[in-house]
Amino acid sequence: MHAVLAKQAQSTQPDIDSHAMARVIVFYVLTCLFYYGNGVVTPPKLKLNDGRDIPGIALGTWLGNNTKPSSNEVELAVTWAVEAGYRHIDTAYAYKIEDQVGRGLKKKMADGVAREDLFITTKLWNDHHAREEVVPALRESLGKLMLDYVDLYLIHWPCGQFDNQTYDYTDYLETWRGMIDAKNLGLAKSIGLSNFNQEMMDRIAANGLEKPAVLQVELNLNLQQPELLAYCREHNIVVMGYTPFGSIFYSKAKEDAPPPRVDDPELVAIAKKYGKTVPQVVLRYLVELGIIPIPKSLTKSRIEQNIDIFDFKLTEEEKSLLKTFDKKYRTIPQHKWLDHPYYPFEKKQ
Ligand code: NDP
Numbered sequence: 001m002h003a004v005l006a007k008q009a010q011s012t013q014p015d016i017d018s019h020a021m022a023r024v025i026v027f028y029v030l031t032c033l034f035y036y037g038n039g040v041v042t043p044p045k046l047k048l049n050d051g052r053d054i055p056g057i058a059l060g061t062w063l064g065n066n067t068k069p070s071s072n073e074v075e076l077a078v079t080w081a082v083e084a085g086y087r088h089i090d091t092a093y094a095y096k097i098e099d100q101v102g103r104g105l106k107k108k109m110a111d112g113v114a115r116e117d118l119f120i121t122t123k124l125w126n127d128h129h130a131r132e133e134v135v136p137a138l139r140e141s142l143g144k145l146m147l148d149y150v151d152l153y154l155i156h157w158p159c160g161q162f163d164n165q166t167y168d169y170t171d172y173l174e175t176w177r178g179m180i181d182a183k184n185l186g187l188a189k190s191i192g193l194s195n196f197n198q199e200m201m202d203r204i205a206a207n208g209l210e211k212p213a214v215l216q217v218e219l220n221l222n223l224q225q226p227e228l229l230a231y232c233r234e235h236n237i238v239v240m241g242y243t244p245f246g247s248i249f250y251s252k253a254k255e256d257a258p259p260p261r262v263d264d265p266e267l268v269a270i271a272k273k274y275g276k277t278v279p280q281v282v283l284r285y286l287v288e289l290g291i292i293p294i295p296k297s298l299t300k301s302r303i304e305q306n307i308d309i310f311d312f313k314l315t316e317e318e319k320s321l322l323k324t325f326d327k328k329y330r331t332i333p334q335h336k337w338l339d340h341p342y343y344p345f346e347k348k349q
Contacts, residue, residue: 041085041307046292048213049236050190054152055119056287057307058088058240060296062095069097077298078104082113084304090216090240090294091145092123092156093137098144106146120145121152121216121240123194124179129160129170134178138187153179153188154216157195157334158342167340172200173207180210190214194242195334197344198231205235214238219291220246221282222258224326229289241286244293245279246331258327266321274312277305284309285322 045053059081061074074097078089082104091101101120109115122145128137138153155175160168179191192214193201205211215232219225219241232239247257260267267278274281279295283306286293295306314322330345337343 040083041310043085043087043307043310046238048190048238049211050213052151052190052213054190054214054238054292055086055088056292057086057283057309058090058119058121058292058294059086059303060242060294061089061091061097061101062296063097069095069100072100072103073298074100075104075107077303079107080300080303081307082108082118084307086303086307087117088119088121088292090121090242092154093125093141093144094123094156098122098141102144102146115147119151120147121154121214122150123154123156124175126157126159126161126168127163129155129168129172129175131174131178131181134175135182135185135187138182142187149186150188152190152192152214153182154192154194154214155179155196157337158193158200158344159337159340160342161337161340169341172196172342173204173209176204176209183210192216192237195344198228200342200344201231201235201237211235212237214240216240216242216294218243218246218330218332219286219289219293220244220331221248221260221285221322221325222246222327222329222331224289224323226326229291233290239291241291241293243331244283244286244295246282247329248278248282252331254331256329257331258325258329260325270314270318270321276309276312280305280309281314281322284312284314285319288314288319 044056046056048054059077063069078101089101091098105118122141124134124137128134142150155172158172160170162168182188183191190213192212194216196215201212215237217225217228220243223246229239247253248260248262250261253261262278267281271278271281283293283295287309297303297306333345338347
């Protein structure tokens with residue numbers, strides 16, 4: 001009897017395997033269609049220390065210091081980004097385009113994208129650092145964004161500065177207390193910091209205040225900040241990386257900017273191997289460091305290209321090569337606040 005059953009089992013085994021295999025193939029094809037059908041990518045999410053999820057890539061919306069916003073370039077970029085699969089938009093009061101971001105989001109929500117599926121980050125500017133000014137500043141941003149809440153509100157810089165350009169020496173602990181007020185009111189679901197250093201975060205903790213969920217700092221090939229990343233990992237603070245392309249584009253690289261540029265032969269070879277571009281390899285590297293990159297683009301094809309980075313993985317050897325470009329070089333040093341007591345970076349540049 002056992003022998004007969006065993007024989008039957010043996011003879012049916014290949015069928016079971018082929019059915020299972022067929023199911024795996026169908027699942028794989030459906031997954032690929034879901035993720036990549038119509039060019040829409042679903043980026044992975046990271047967990048914040050307050051329990052919320054944050055999408056693993058964000059569209060940047062800063063036009064640069066010397067560009068005046070026109071009427072709708074960012075609005076268009078936001079709509080293209082949402083269509084391409086971005087669910088996270090990074091903006092700031094200081095960028096003077098929150099109204100455009102709001103219009104882009106409103107359009108996509110009218111097309112059926114749920115507010116709960118979007119993750120919107122904005123930032124408190126330096127001229128509203130007093131605790132009691134934080135909530136009104138956020139309400140102003142929310143008005144421009146046409147939203148009831150933001151998902152993440154960041155202190156843009158630790159350095160206060162009044163409208164007339166004189167320094168405001170308000171302690172950033174007070175500003176942080178204002179951020180906690182904003183969170184308690186439900187106007188910001190999560191709160192965090194931008195351009196703060198490790199000592200400043202230690203000081204927030206030493207004063208018994210809520211931990212930031214996110215730190216946003218410059219991160220790119222020339223500025224990889226391994227110690228800061230290790231600190232954030234240890235303290236469960238998610239890192240968003242701004243200016244992710246650093247100085248790879250000739251149009252943006254200052255004379256003293258170290259290599260690589262976008263045509264670097266070794267980077268081109270890696271990109272070619274995966275059928276990707278060098279900017280995509282750079283973004284992928286940042287993702288593999290555990291960072292949320294914030295590529296900015298106003299160009300539809302580049303917006304689509306920059307999110308299409310979740311279907312390949314760099315080898316250890318390739319990552320070791322990319323690591324060699326770390327030269328502690330800041331593309332955006334913001335020297336204008338060098339003598340502010342809360343200037344957060346090294347002062348040697
Ligand atoms: P990025 O490193 O994102 O570079 C943007 C430039 O790269 C633009 O000129 C863009 O051109 C170009 N570009 C984008 N994608 C591609 C591509 N695939 N191929 C070729 N060129 C490309 O710089 P940012 O300094 O803007 O940083 C990104 C975002 O980070 C900001 O927009 C902002 O949201 C945030 N940020 C935050 C700061 C902070 O203090 N917290 C400071 C600075 C930035 P184009 O637009 O013409 O396509």
